[in-house]
Ligand code: SF4
C-alpha cells in the first residue's frame with residue numbers, strides 16, 4: 001500500500017495534471033414526469049415543464065463526441081425522458097449517426113403497459129442504437145407504475161438484446177426484497193443487473209421520509225469522483241460534470257448550451273479550480289473553507305454526492321467558496337508580481 | 353477519446369494456483385513487467401501528452417478472478433498491488449464459500465485499500481453458509497464495493513435481497529436463471545458492436561485475449577504476458593473493427609444461456625470454437 005505521503009503526492013499530481021474526463025454525455029431532456037416519487041432527487045412531477053431545445057441538444061451530441069476527454073457513450077435521462085418518444089428517438093439516432101458506441105436511457109417504463117407495444121418500441125429503440133436501459137423500480141415508484149409494465153419492459157429489452165439495469169432505492173423500512181417481490185419471479189433472471197442504493201436525504205425525500213429511516217454512510221468520504229463523471233446537460237440547458245445530484249445545483253452550473261458551445265464550456269471547466277478540487281479531492285475539501293466563514297455543514301450523510309449537493313445547493317456557500325478562490329488567485333498574482341519586481345531589481349543591480 | 357487506448361486501461365485477469373497450491377501459475381513479477389511495458393507501449397504508440405501520462409491508469413479497473421486464490425495469498429496480494437499502487441480500482445472475484453472461509457484475509461486486503469471491490473459468485477455449494485448476515489455486515493463495514501452474481505434461488509438463500517447490511521449500501525447484483533437452464537427465446541435484433549464487451553482479458557496461463565467472450569480459445573489470443581509487447585500493434589486494426597462493427601456471426605441457431613456473456617458473444621464464441 002502507498003504511504004500517506006505517497007497518496008498525497010498522487011492526489012496533488014492528479015489535481016494538477018489530470019484532464020477532467022467524462023464517461024459519457026448525459027442529456028436530461030425534461031424535468032416533467034408522469035410520476036411523483038417521494039425519493040426523486042430532482043423533485044420531478046407533472047407540474048414541471050422544462051424541456052431542452054431539441055435542436056440545441058442534437059448539436060451538443062454532434063459536437064461533444066469530438067472531445068478528446070469524452071467516452072463515446074450517450075445517456076438520456078429526465079424527469080421521464082420517454083414522455084417525449086419522438087424526441088427520444090431523434091436524439092438516439094443523432095447519437096448513433098454521430099458515432100456514440102453505447103446509447104442508453106433511464107425510464108420508469110410507463111410506456112410498457114402493453115406487452116406487444118413494448119416489444120415493438122424496444123425494436124425501434126434498438127434500431128436507433130440503444131444498447132442499455134435503466135429501469136427505476138422500488139417502493140416509491142409502485143404508486144405510479146404497475147409491476148406489469150416493469151416486467152414487460154424487462155422482457156421486451158431482453159428479446160431485443162438491450163441490457164437492463166433495474167435500479168432500486170432503499171431505506172431501512174423498504175428493501176430490495178420488497179421491490180422484487182412485487183414482480184413476477186420468472187422475470188428476474190432476465191434482468192441484466194440490479195443496482196440498489198440507499199435513498200439520499202435530499203429534495204422531496206426529506207419531507208416525506210422520516211429522518212431515522214435513511215441509511216448513513218459506513219466508510220469514509222475519501223474517494224474522489226473523477227473517474228465516474230458524466231458531462232451532463234439538464235432540462236434548462238445548463239451543463240454539469242455529473243448527474244449525481246450536482247446537476248440540480250443551479251447556482252453553480254458550468255455554463256449554458258444556449259449561450260455557448262459545449263466544447264467551450266468543457267475547455268473552461270478543465271481549468272476551473274473549484275471543479276478540479278471537487279472532483280479530484282472530494283467535496284470534503286471545501287468544508288474547512290466554509291468552516292472558516294462560520295458555516296458548519298452537517299457531515300453525516302450517505303456519500304460524497306450527498307455532501308456535494310448539500311454544499312452546492314446553497315448560494316451562500318457557493319459565494320464563500322468563489323470568494324476564497326478569487327482571493328487565492330489575487331494572492332498568487334501579487335506573489336508573481338513581487339517575484340518579477342525582485343528579479344528586475346537583481347538585474348538592475350547586476351548591470352550597475 | 354481513443355477507444356483502443358481505453359481497451360488497454362481496464363483488465364480482466366484470471367489466476368490459478370500451481371500444483372503446490374501455495375503459488376500462482378504465473379509469478380507476480382511477470383504481471384508487473386507486463387503492466388509497465390504496456391504503459392510504455394501505450395505512451396509510445398498513441399503519443400500521449402505529458403499531462404495524460406501521469407494519469408493513464410488512474411481510476412481504471414482490474415478484475416482478478418480464480419479459485420482458491422487466497423491459498424496463494426502472498427502472490428495474490430503482490431499482483432493486486434501492481435495495480436492498486438498505480439491508483440487503479442482492484443476488484444477481487446471470489447466464490448461465496450471461499451470468501452466465508454477466508455473472510456479475514458479479504459477484509460485485510462480491503463482495509464489496506466489493495467482491493468476496492470469484491471465480486472462474489474454464489475453457487476449451489478455456497479448456500480450452506482450458516483450466518484450470511486455476519487459476512488455481509490463485516491464486508492459492508494469496510495466500505496468495499498460489492499457485486500454479487502448467482503442464480504436467483506441461491507441469491508435468496510444467502511438473503512442477498514433482504515439483508516439489512518446489503519440494503520444499506522450501493523450494490524450491484526447480476527441474477528441468472530437456475531444453473532443448467534436454457535432459454536428458448538432468441539433475440540431477433542442482435543447486431544451490435546463489441547465496445548461494451550471488449551476488455552483486455554488474461555487467462556491463468558498468461559495468454560491475452562481481447563474480451564471475455566474469447567478467453568481460453570488459444571487461437572484468438574493476441575499474445576502472452578511473458579512475451580514481448582510488439583504483438584499489440586497487430587491487434588489495433590482488429591480492435592477497431594470490433595469497436596465499429598462487432599463480430600461476423602450468423603444470427604440464427606439456438607445458443608444455451610449458460611453464462612453471463614451477451615447473446616452475440618456466446619454466439620461468436622460458439623462459432624469460433626466450432627469453425628476451423
Ligand atoms: S461528488 Fe459532486 S461532482 Fe462528484 S459525482 Fe458526486 S455530485 Fe457529482
Ligand code: SF4
Nearest residue numbers: 546549563565617620
Ligand atoms: S462478440 Fe466476440 S469479439 Fe465481440 S466482445 Fe463478444 S466474444 Fe468478444
